[in-house]
Amino acid sequence: MLSIEGLEAGYGTAQVLFGIDLAVAEGEAVALLGRNGMGKTTTVRALFGLIPARAGRIAVAGRDLTGAAPHRIARAGLGLVPEGRQIFPTLTVEENLVATARSDGRPRWSLPRIWELFPRLAKRRRNMGDQLSGGEQQMLAVGRALMTNPRLLVLDEATEGLAPLIREEIWSCLIRLKAEGEAILVIDKSLAQLSRFADRHVVIEKGRTVWTGSPAALARAPEIAQRYLHA
Amino acid sequence: MTLLAVRDLRKSYGALAVTDGLSLDVAEGELHAIIGPNGAGKTTLIAQLSGQLAPDSGSVTFDGTDITRTDMASRVRAGLARSFQITTLMPAMTALENVALAVQGRSGSSFRFWRPVAAEAALNDQAMTCLAQVGLADRADRPAAAMSHGEKRQLELAVALACRPRLLLLDEPLAGTGPQEAERLVALLEALKGQVTMVLIEHDMAAVFALADRISVLVYGQIVASGGPEEIRQDPAVRAAYLGEEAC
Amino acid sequence: DPVKVGLLLTLSGPPAVLGEHARDGALLALKKLDGKLGGEAAEFLVTDAEGKPDIAAQKARRLVESDGADVVIGPIFSNIMAAIAGPVTEGGAFLLSPNAGPSVFAGEGCNPDIFVVSYQNDQPDQVMGEYASGAGYGSVVLIAPNYQAGMDHLGGFKRTYDGDITAELMTQLGQLDYSAELAQIAAYQPDAVYAFLPGGMGVNFVKQYQQAGLSGIPMMSSFTTDETTLPAMQDAALGMLSSGSWSPDLDVPGNAEFVDDFIAEYGRVPASYAAYAYDAVMLLDTAIAAAGTEDRDALREALRTVDFPSLRGKFSFGANQFPVQDFYLTEVVQRADGAYATSAKELVTADYVDAYADACTAE
């Protein structure tokens, strides 16, 4: 579904990524791990073409999309829950959901389903995006990405600021999605949840992929976790 | 001794009562956690305690003085500082400058026009200490805009600490930090306990239960339960409304 | 060394067209004189006053101090005149104004180095006032923008008009929509309207005047319907009255030729700015021929007294070095070639001396 090879990127003159290798197969859930400031979000930004890739290759579903415009990359079937929510403040909750909604023939997500997943949002549907509480915004960001009916969902700290119950709700939703064959790339601070959920872990350190393997393998190699995650 | 007393606080947006007759006491020296579902009104409460938002009615008393109508700056000077859930920093300034500005705020007049502030060692030293406390010493010269999300969250806390408050209002300080950084920050808060009174809003239950002396549960504008960590953990209503299975 | 003449005119911004007429008139005159003034080679330095007094003052200094201009022809606007008068005359050059004739320089403040070739600012309005009285307009509504020049022009009209002033409507500088004022005029039903609305304001007003169906009420004006605005007003302005000491069809030797040459050269009917600038150059030519440029006092004397071929026929300066001349009632007509222009209808006052001349005691 997604393959990233030797990705290098950065901001202005500062290079942050020095070689990220990452692949997500159809229907696979991959967790991107690394300490604060190691380049997880930067990887996501480069993947979506929001910052230019200086080297390396990005391919989605076999199509080379290196250097493509963000909307073309997204249209290849990627859905994004960005770090920091990035809700559209001047749109209502409902407009936030429908403005960028899209489906290629087989819509699995629609407004009613989102309202069902997040009843709290349904109550606030006429409110402006920036009138929501932090957690509500996070729900909206997840809902907005789902409404694009992606084949690969990318979640960058999607559970930040969510109450435990909602967090569980989201994890079980992700599990259902995975079961439906959706590919998922997830960044999250809860290693325990990730280990339960993901098929594979990719650990990055200072902008490089330093380890890849199954959760079980990571559990078997505590020195890896110790070295790169300090968990 | 009660440091902060909130009485019958009310705030509504149209028909939505976000703070709905809320009363709360925080004793000097305690770490008082407030938990509750998303949209319960926790941040709105902090906003009213810190003076960012004016309540519709009710009163806030800090250290025996009614501060319901005083502005944010005076509250900070009285010893009441806060951190923001949605990171609020000076993006173009370096981490050190961000913190030094907070130090400057409580150390003499800022109507000084001549002496270079960058050379004021007293400001910088104190600021560096705060940065080191949250683990950002090596990021001192980096502009806030060029920091990762987690680093910004750490800086957010450092700025609040630099105010040297008597009461610290923390709005999800751990959100967005990685497991390792979260551990460090929890240790830091643990160390501050006793010296600084804290109101902590957090969805990270492990941290809450590890740190809190008392926990209040806020659901849609009202406090529905209040007590020690164990008491709250066992409360079936709280479990159903908020905690779910994760807390077990 | 050629004779250097600075043309300091507003050539940018909305009123640029006035400056262009003056510039073109002056250049046409120079062309006619084969590029010579009084037989000496001449060079014209065309400079944009930009309509800003401080910039104009700076440019005046540049012309006089740096470029060595002996004479400056300009400006169009009175406020610029006040700003450049000092730099030009103190720098040792003569100032010849092809349009602006503010009262400050006509009375006590008259200056031996300043010659106003056009008229004193108040005169056109006073002439209109006399005409309105004579024509038996018993009631008049006045309209002008709310600023000093507007006040001054209405004041000039009121000085000589002896009927009733029904109302004085003060509009905004640069006003676009006049429907409120037009409604008032319709309600008052005066015998006539007197307007001072220069430039785009006049175009807006005149068009809307006709569209509001007020054409039945005669309209008199100054600086409102002239050859710079008529191309935009066209039929809406036909029959409107104003006054002046020159018009394109004035029957004076050389005038018809000037107008034809101007049209051939620049593709439009000249306005008074062009004619006065032309006259200024002709005056300069004759004076230099008589006195040369070496002796400043001699040249000044020549400028004051020489008889030059003016497009206005007889021309002379008063004691304050403002013209003493005839004023006509003019009316907007369509020329045979389809263009619109003002046409001199009748003589209103002959040998008109401005009201301030007596106060000038420069000598």
Place this chain on the structure above:
Amino acid sequence: MANLFLLQLLNGAQFGILLFLVAAGLTLVFGIMDFINLAHGVLYMLGAYLMAMFALETGSFWLGLLLALATTLVVGLVLEWLVFRRLYDRPHLDQVLATFALMLILSEGVKILWGSAPLNVAMPELLSGSIPLAGPLRYPVYRIAIIVAGLATAAGLWWLIARTRAGMLLRAGASNRPMVAALGTDISRLFLLVFALGAMLAGFAGALVSPVLSVDPGMGDSILILTFVVIVIGGVGSVKGAFAGALLVGIVDTVGRIFGPIWLKLVMDPAAATQAGRVLAPMLVYLLMAAVLSWRPNGLFGRPS
């Protein structure tokens, strides 16, 4: 008196609608897209000049209008492609500088092409003439046409912004372009089209007012500030606000100009009133803006920032 007051109220409202018409394009580009476009005034002027040219060439008002619209649309597309797209992600002040530069370039260009003398645009046969109103006063049919055009533009704009997907995306893109793109929308193309639409609306206003107003090189500058005033009073980002702001400015300006001195005379002696009226009249619009903004720092319908 009361009658005249009502009539002047109407005149003020009509002037307000005219202002809205001119501000409409700017509402889109500045209000909604959050792009400070100082070149709006010259685009408006360009519309009027193109109208003057095409109407003369084709001999038809309607054909001229059509061509003027098409040309300003193309100009909008070209400008967006050459300049504006490079500025969306830049600070507001860069936009100010760049569009100020464009303003200089375009207005000088207009002067080079058409000269500095004002031009005439004849009124179309169909819309000339006037209908009788109270007493001897007649109301020009063309004014009614302008009012209709203004109202239609307002309605259309509101519908586009508030009711269509494009409107939502536009609002979303104004606050966070990268995010809209990352969610799969070609925001650049949308911005291109909307910017061109904004230019065309400016041109439309210019073309439409050309039979009523002087078509001269200063027409854009004088109206530019007024359009910003209108939008800011109404609150940036709100079509409703721009409309309300335009009406308010139109009415305050007109009624204040006419009745201000009369009312002042009621409270002070006539000479002082005349003097005060003279000083205050030109400030009215600005006093209004300062008053509105000190009462509501984000305009009448603006969102708190």
Place this chain on the structure above:
Amino acid sequence: MSAAPKAAIALLILLALVPPAAAAIGDPFLTVIATRMAVFAIAALSLDLILGYGALVSFGHAAYLGLGAYAVAVCARHGITDLFLQMGAAALAAALFAAVSGAVSLRTRGIYFIMITLAFGQMAYFFFVSLSAYGGDDGTALAARSTLFGRAWLENDTAFFYMVLACLALAYGGLDRLVHARFGRVLTGTRESELRMRAIGYRPFRYRLAAYVLSGMICAVAGVLLANQTEYVSPAYMAWTRSGELIVMLLLGGVGTLAGAMAGALVTVGLEELLAGWSEHWRLCFGLILLAVVLWSPAGLTGLLRRLLAGGRR
């Protein structure tokens, strides 16, 4: 020393060399141009304080230029011809106007602030337009330049130029200290995040108002000098287009560096002189140059310079 002060000092030295150079090539007019450059550099500096460091984009700043100019006219009419007394009066008038208009304007932000300052600027403009005693919109000529200690020293263009240059150097030096002092950092903080500033115990309004008043006072001093240079005072000095030109100068030079403000003023005045002498359509060229600078050098001329320097070092 970082690049910005070096550039600023280089500019000051460059300006100081103009009169001897003008004498050498026999064109005294160069000094007149340099004077104008220096006057506008002071005005641009004053604007940079609030715009560059406080993000307060004043679109009515020319009002202070005008206030300063009218202070000269009013003082002169009442027999006060001393330059420093006039500057004092100008600064006082500007401070009053800034305090009142600032107290209202500073309730707003961003574009609203731009427009409300424009409104106050226009009010000042129309006030002077209706001031018949001083010529209304025509303005009024000054009888002579201001005096220094009772002497007409400033009638000499070179002396006057060095007087202006001294004011510029003083303004630059003072502001440079100020922006790097505590006050400057607080001002910058309010630019970056007002909410955060309040949350660490500041009242941004006070600092903004103080900066706003100070900036108005400095600009009024520039107005005093401008009136003296042209020996003419008119409301045209406070037209909104003038405020716009000040902003353009600043943006062209680069915001928030002080040196950029000076460079912008110098280049703008210089280009105007140069281009206007070269072509009737100089505005077209000027527009193209501005456009080129914005599109290819985001931080104005100082940004360009910085990149050139960085390029040289790498």
